[in-house]
Amino acid sequence: MPDMGHIVAxxxxxxxxxxxxKQCLTFLPLHCTPLPPKRMLKSNVSAMGYVNNNHFIQLYTRPGFPMPSxxxxWQRYRETYAIGWETPFRSRIEQFGRIIGSDVATVESFDIVE
Structure with a gap:
């Protein structure tokens, strides 16, 4: 998913x-202007889960659910006009950070140290 998430978004x-x-991430569009905040929070969030180490499923979420980092x-490759996509989700991302365990990665890639 880290390779395809930005493309899908x-x-x-x-x-x-x-x-x-083992890994939780939020992907935002790289090349489009954000929608108005109220519209974005209602209908422009999709969630998917990776289960049984072999397939993806669509997740049905409640409004305001916590979101991973x-x-x-996205920070590196987004267009400047796409910056506004992040704003409406900040509090939800902070909430996720407070409840997630330390054994779950919230970045695309990481170094494995012995």
């Missing part, structure tokens, strides 16, 4: 939340 103009046992590559 950009193609469908959604915030894409990816949840699994935004994937770092």
């Amino acid at each position: 950009s193609a469908f103009k959604v915030a894409l939340v990816f949840l699994s046992e 935004i994937a770092l590559n």
Whole structure:
């Protein structure tokens, strides 16, 4: 998912939340202007989960559910006009950070140290 999340988010103009046992990320569109905040919070968030180590499922979420950190590559490669995608989700991302365990990665890639 770290390789495809930005493509899916950009193609469908959604915030894409990816949840699994070992990695959780939020992907935002790289190349589109954000929608008005009220509209974005209602309909432009999709969630998917990776289950049984072999397939993805669509997750149905409640309004205002906690969201994982935004994937770092969004900061690196987004257009300047896409910055506003992050704003409506900040409090939800902070909430997720307070409840997630330390054994779950919230970045796309990381170094494995012996």
